Structures are given as structure tokens and as C-alpha cells.
Amino acid sequence: EQKLKQEQEKDSSLPKAQTIKIRDAVASRGKRVKVSGWVHRLRVQGKDMMFAVLRDGSGYIQCVLTGQLCKTFDAITLTLESTITVYGVINQLPEGKTAPDGHELVVDYWTMVGKAPGGDDAFTNKISQDADPSYLLDQRHLVLRGETASAVMKARSQVIKAFRAHFEHKGYTEVTPPCMVQTQVEGGSTLFAFDYYGQQAYLTQSSQLYLETCLPALGDVFCLAESYRAEKSHTRRHLSEYTHLEAELAFITFDDLLQGLEDLICDTLDRVLADEPTRQLIEQLNPGFQRPQRPFMRMTYADAITYLKENEIKKEDGTYYQFGEDIPEAPERVMTDKIGKPIFLTRFPAEIKAFYMQKCSDDRRVTESVDVLMPGVGEIVGGSMRMDNMEELIEAYKNAGIDSAPYYWYTEQRKYGTTPHGGFGLGVERFLAWLLNRYTVRECSLYPRFTGRCTP
Numbered sequence: 001e002q003k004l005k006q007e008q009e010k011d012s013s014l015p016k017a018q019t020i021k022i023r024d025a026v027a028s029r030g031k032r033v034k035v036s037g038w039v040h041r042l043r044v045q046g047k048d049m050m051f052a053v054l055r056d057g058s059g060y061i062q063c064v065l066t067g068q069l070c071k072t073f074d075a076i077t078l079t080l081e082s083t084i085t086v087y088g089v090i091n092q093l094p095e096g097k098t099a100p101d102g103h104e105l106v107v108d109y110w111t112m113v114g115k116a117p118g119g120d121d122a123f124t125n126k127i128s129q130d131a132d133p134s135y136l137l138d139q140r141h142l143v144l145r146g147e148t149a150s151a152v153m154k155a156r157s158q159v160i161k162a163f164r165a166h167f168e169h170k171g172y173t174e175v176t177p178p179c180m181v182q183t184q185v186e187g188g189s190t191l192f193a194f195d196y197y198g199q200q201a202y203l204t205q206s207s208q209l210y211l212e213t214c215l216p217a218l219g220d221v222f223c224l225a226e227s228y229r230a231e232k233s234h235t236r237r238h239l240s241e242y243t244h245l246e247a248e249l250a251f252i253t254f255d256d257l258l259q260g261l262e263d264l265i266c267d268t269l270d271r272v273l274a275d276e277p278t279r280q281l282i283e284q285l286n287p288g289f290q291r292p293q294r295p296f297m298r299m300t301y302a303d304a305i306t307y308l309k310e311n312e313i314k315k316e317d318g319t320y321y322q323f324g325e326d327i328p329e330a331p332e333r334v335m336t337d338k339i340g341k342p343i344f345l346t347r348f349p350a351e352i353k354a355f356y357m358q359k360c361s362d363d364r365r366v367t368e369s370v371d372v373l374m375p376g377v378g379e380i381v382g383g384s385m386r387m388d389n390m391e392e393l394i395e396a397y398k399n400a401g402i403d404s405a406p407y408y409w410y411t412e413q414r415k416y417g418t419t420p421h422g423g424f425g426l427g428v429e430r431f432l433a434w435l436l437n438r439y440t441v442r443e444c445s446l447y448p449r450f451t452g453r454c455t456p
């Protein structure tokens with residue numbers, strides 16, 4: 001049988017087929033090609049015709065099988081998600097007929113690679129759209145094959161490429177700090193602890209402290225690494241493991257920091273939208289997306305407290321937020337959605353922010369800090385200037401109840417040539433949830449981890 005197959009493939013009356021990925025289909029029209037992939041959609045028309053949309057991760061192509069080709073046992077029992085290899089010529093479709101890229105592959109020969117089950121075990125029974133979200137997360141390995149989930153992952157890949165291109169363009173050095181650490185950055189309550197050869201260690205919450213130590217060696221730096229937060233709450237925007245884009249800049253002012261952030265967001269969007277296939281993915285997921293206008297709105301924390309009051313956005317107990325209180329996710333989102341554009345929320349009170357933040361010189365109660373808020377998601381970036389005075393930092397450890405000993409390497413940055421510096425961290429899944437209009441960050445992670453889920 002194998003020999004027969006080879007002979008058919010080599011049918012001397014047909015030209016030799018060129019192996020292609022579907023992304024190259026448009027450029028390969030009119031030539032005989034060989035394409036392998038998964039049966040994405042299947043439609044049988046009478047006894048003599050079958051349409052199979054094939055997917056190979058690089059695109060989709062409609063294949064038409066006629067005559068003997070759809071009368072074999074394999075053809076009659078063909079199922080969705082089976083893998084097949086097809087041979088034939090890609091022809092442009094006449095006006096009025098539709099298929100991906102406006103063409104179809106007219107098959108002259110095909111083989112089965114791996115048959116997927118039909119019946120109760122069939123693919124479509126495993127991932128029905130109205131299934132329970134938790135069940136669908138168990139089936140994430142199959143859900144990923146869908147048009148929406150795979151489009152999100154493709155867009156994610158392009159966005160990450162654009163972030164890197166932006167920093168490359170600006171001359172930053174990329175570093176890869178450790179994930180296993182013995183210091184905290186963003187408070188003890190969200191640390192994941194584990195045993196490290198008999199000592200307590202943590203999964204990193206942020207690579208910021210390490211990035212700061214790179215400035216004297218490498219200049220401005222960035223990293224794209226996983227951060228971990230033991231978040232106890234179930235929300236649309238919290239993961240236990242997320243991809244964190246962080247950057248650190250030396251010899252800057254707070255205003256430079258804000259400018260750098262605006263550049264990052266706008267330049268990344270420009271790069272992503274300049275790539276036509278990516279622009280189409282964004283249009284598919286978030287129709288009508290408009291890039292935000294520069295400059296971004298700037299609002300101080302104090303003004304946000306006033307805004308909440310004036311717009312009657314209250315706490316659960318019916319009272320208003322007071323200066324000094326944390327603005328939680330819900331009111332923050334109400335405010336951001338009402339304003340409907342990106343906001344740089346600045347100058348948070350020192351007591352509700354991390355220990356390392358630089359205080360404003362004109363008001364010591366507040367810090368040179370910023371959160372970037374986006375409609376639909378809320379906070380996607382947190383950043384600040386860092387304390388550059390050693391005595392002040394030692395005092396800050398004390399106030400936060402942190403033992404300074406394990407931080408000697410961080411403290412010493414202020415001893416051996418201190419400098420005004422600052423940086424930020426952007427949650428990649430949150431950025432994507434905003435850009436791709438996803439309801440939750442979970443859709444923007446390959447295999448999301450959150451309270452109670454560490455599988456598959």
C-alpha cells in the first residue's frame with residue numbers, strides 16, 4: 001500500500017508537489033503543492049464532493065476533494081481534527097464563492113496521517129461553546145486550536161516581538177533575572193514560598209530590584225519574565241503567574257519616566273498594527289480598535305479621589321474614598337471606563353505603595369509613582385522613581401517591617417554611585433486583554449494559573 005501511495009504521489013503525469021505551509025498558499029497559486037494539517041471544518045456535498053478546511057497553525061485553506069478521492073474508507077470516515085496530507089493545485093475562487101484567502105486547493109491525491117475520533121469522543125463534543133468555563137480550562141489543550149484562542153496567542157507573539165523591537169530600537173539591554181529569590185518587592189502577602197535546599201525562598205513578584213542593579217553595568221535595561229503572585233481573589237485580571245515586561249532607566253526625571261511609558265505603549269501599537277496579518281488578527285478580535293491619542297491624560301491620585309466623589313462612586317459601605325485609602329479594582333474600573341481613554345494615575349500616597357518609591361520633593365506624603373489605567377481592564381502598568389538615598393531607603397525597610405540584611409545588594413546601589421532612576425512593570429496579559437478586548441486575562445495566557453488552578 002505504501003508503494004502504491006508513493007507511486008500515486010509520483011504520478012509522472014503530474015508535476016512534483018512543493019511542500020508548503022498554508023501561509024505561503026497565496027504565493028503558491030497555480031503550482032502543485034503538498035500541504036499537511038488538521039481538518040478544521042468539513043462539509044460533504046453529495047457523494048462526489050467534500051470540502052475540508054485545513055489548518056496548520058500558519059493559516060487556513062479550503063481543500064476540495066472530488067470523485068474517487070471522497071469514496072475511500074478514510075474519506076467516508078474523515079473527522080474533524082484528523083491530520084491529513086493533501087496534494088493538488090491552489091486556484092483562485094470565482095466571484096461569489098468564499099473561502100479563506102479567496103482560493104481553494106483542488107486535491108488530486110491525499111493521505112491520512114492520524115485519525116481523530118468521531119461519535120461521543122468527537123472534538124466538537126469536547127469543547128462546546130456553552131460549556132462551563134472551568135471545564136473549558138480543563139480542555140485548554142483543545143480550546144487552543146479554536147479560531148479565537150489561537151488568534152489571541154498569535155497576537156500575543158507579535159505584541160511580545162514588538163515590545164522587544166521597541167526596546168532594541170531605544171538601545172536597552174535585555175537581561176534574564178532569576179525567578180527563585182529570597183527577597184520581596186511588592187509586599188509579603190502575595191509571596192509564593194518554597195523550600196530551597198533547606199532555606200526559605202520565593203517565586204519572584206517582580207524583577208525590578210535586579211534590574212536596578214544592572215543600570216551601572218549595562219545602562220537602561222528591560223526583561224520579559226514570569227512574575228508570581230499568590231493572589232487570593234478571583235478577578236478578571238489576576239493571575240498567579242503572569243508575563244511581566246519590566247524596564248529600568250538611569251538618570252531620568254519622573255516626567256521622563258511617563259514619557260518613556262507613553263512611547264512604549266504607542267510605539268508597540270504602531271509596530272503591531274503596521275504588520276498586516278497582525279492588524280487583521282486585532283480587527284478580528286477587537287473590531288474597530290483605535291490607537292489612543294497622545295498625550296495620555298494625567299491625573300493625580302488626589303484628583304482621582306475627588307473624581308470618585310464628584311461622580312458618586314462610593315465604597316461598599318456607601319461612604320466616599322478618602323485621601324490615603326487604596327482605590328480598589330472595581331471603582332478604578334468604573335472611573336477608567338467612564339473616562340474612556342488611557343490615564344496616567346500619579347502621585348500615590350507613600351503608605352499605600354511599595355517601600356522603595358521616591359517621595360515627591362514638593363509633597364512628602366506622596367510618591368513619584370504611576371499606574372497606567374486602560375478602559376475595560378484598569379491598571380496595566382505600575383511604575384515609579386526609586387529612592388536613591390541610602391539612609392532614606394534603610395528607614396523605608398524599617399517602616400515596612402523588612403529585615404534589610406538580605407537586601408544588602410540592593411542597598412549598595414545607593415552606596416557605589418547612586419543616581420536618580422526609575423522604571424515600570426507592564427502586565428502582558430492585561431495589555432492584551434485591553435488590546436484584544438478579552439473579558440479576562442485568563443484568555444491571554446497559554447495555560448493560565450490562578451487560585452486553585454495549576455493544570456493542565
Ligand code: 4AD
Pocket residue numbers: 185186205206207208229231237238239240241242244246247379380381382383384423424425426427428429430441
Ligand atoms: O504594580 P505592580 O505590582 O508593580 C511592580 O511589580 C513593580 N515592581 C514593577 C516595576 O516597577 N518594575 O505590577 C506591575 C504590573 C501591574 O500593573 C499589572 O499589569 C501586572 O504587573 N500584574 C499582574 N498581572 C496579572 N496578574 C497579577 N496577579 C498581577 N499583578 C500585577
